Amino acid sequence: MSLLTLQNVSRRFGALTALNNISLTVEPGELRAVIGPNGAGKTTLFNLISGFFPPSDGSIMFDGEPIMAVNPAILVKKGIIRTFQITEIFLDLTVYENIRVAVEVAMGISLRPWINAATRAKVNARVEELMEIVKISHKADRVAGEMSHGDQRVVEVGIALSRHPKLLLLDEPTAGMGDEETNHMTDLIRSLNKTQNITILFIEHDMNIVFGVADRITVLDNGTMLAEGTAKEIADNPRVQAAYLGQAA
Amino acid sequence: MSSQATEIKHDAAPLQKPAFQQRYAFICLAVALLTVPVWLPLLGGYTDLASRVLIFALAAMGLNLLLGFTGGLSFGHAAYFGLGAYGTGLMLANYTHSTLLAVAVGTMIGGLAATLLGPIAVRRRGIYFSMITIAIGQMFYFIAVRWNSFTGGEDGLTGFSRQPIHMPGFTISLHTTSFYYLVLVCFAVGSWILWTILNSPLGHVFVAIRENQKRLTFLGIRVDVYIAVSFAISGFVVALAGSLDALLDNFTSPDNLKYTLSGNLLIICVLGGMRNFWGPLVGAFIFVLVQDYISSITQNWMTVIGLVFVLSVIFFPLGAMGFFRRRSRS
Secondary structure (H helix, E strand, O other): OOOEEEEEEEEEEOOEEEEEEEEEEEOOOOEEEEEOOOOOOHHHHHHHHOOOOOOOEEEEEEOOEEOOOOOHHHHHHHOEEEOOOOOOOOOOOEHHHHHHHHHHHHOOOOOOOOOOHHHHHHHHHHHHHHHHHOOOHHHOOOEHHHOOHHHHHHHHHHHHHOOOOOEEEEEOOOOOOOHHHHHHHHHHHHHHHHOOOOEEEEEOOOHHHHHHHOOEEEEEEOOEEEEEEOHHHHHHOHHHHHHHHHHHO | OOHHHHHHHHHOOOOOOOHHHHHHHHHHHHHHHHOHHHHOHHHOOOHHHHHHHHHHHHHHHHHHHHHOOOOOOOOOOHHHHHHHHHHHHHHHHHHOOOHHHHHHHHHHHHHHHHHHHHHHHOOOOHHHHHHHHHHHHHHHHHHHHHOHHHHOHHHOEOOOOOOOEEEOOEEEOOOHHHHHHHHHHHHHHHHHHHHHHHOOHHHHHHHHHHHOHHHHHOOOOOHHHHHHHHHHHHHHHHHHHHHHHHHHHOOEOHHHHOHHHHHHHHHHHHHHOOOOOOHHHHHHHHHHHHHHHHHOOOOOHHHHHHHHHHHHHHHOOOHHHHHHOOOOOO
């Protein structure tokens, strides 16, 4: 069974059709890139899947259930977690505190007005584990707002992982990063997919990353789906070359 | 860095400075507060002044849970202060001779009002949230003014006084000094509750709400529920302070329900530093002292407070405690 299925999904904002009749499926364990020029509808697609707003038409199925009218909080519990184009973390808190609050929410103890030593130890262990996975442990006590953009992105991924995502949506995870940060993030995406077994859907502009990392690629252009396939299929697709890659070259 | 070392480090809660310094400062504060009746008269002060500092500090710390740690600017917390005061005053005037029962009832009335009314305000954010809190607060003000027969109207509520506390085997008469210690006990209990909450998962979420609501929503949290919880807890603490305020003066008036008091509590938080746990205590100290000293010279003491407030916002935006704060930057 596919993890995520979109059937004939459209989204209109007044007279503007941001997405028109999109159908796509994502299989469990897949690492899928979504590419397309600015205004192609990539972030709109993410907003629909993560429940930010409902589609105007069509159906979205996750794990065999329809999720068109489900609010973001419920979708998170079902396992759809996203990051944002503009990093959304807790800027005045340390890296450790950022991930800790996410862990406590994920553990379902966030309404408790006290904490005992045993629970605190459990929370600590999980936070340490997540910081290891995203490789940010050495900066645990840094205030997030004072760190580089790349590090903040990594913290955001750490926060997202706290909820044991089945489907992780990353909106331009490497945007605005230097080479070293980009490499770190690329390695992270790959290892989350291969070793943590998380299905990942990511929007990306950097073609080296897209073609180097993704199992499959979905190309959007002007709200419609232009093509879908492996890196090689996409690179050889004349329509994609004309509409998108052609412009870039 | 070994994970063992990081773990030990993390046991220090977010609000804490290095443990040793922290503990030292705390012990100094505790000793100073416990010995107030001894040293304050030597400096020309009087014990009721210290009681007032602690009462306003407790109220401001309660408000600050919502303001500084959850990021909700309430302009109507005087309502819960005043309800605590009126609840206690009316109990003692009409129904009971037990001071403690009156305090408990006053605190419950104010706290429950915040619990019921908070959810209305949290339906909106930012300036609209603040406007709703003012509107709700002023409602109680006008009820107190109009309902002459029950509340004493504009003249305020009189005809009650704090009664001796009867314990099995002994009796505590609440003269000035022993009343100060009652206030101190309430202040200590209130601070301990707030401290415990801020170091709990619930408190961590409060601070995270202040920082980024969108992130929390997409972690699967109903942010408005948590703000309402913060609102309610803060209401209970403020109501306790209001209840003690009525006992301090053996009097309460609609002024204790008015938005100007809400504003004063906000000023206290900002003066002392609303990002700091003890900030409101420092703010209350400054506020009450300036009020007491300047008002003996001129009626326009609020002008001086206003000036101090403006200067502090410009030069010490994090308040008096923010001036001293050091954050770990490794």
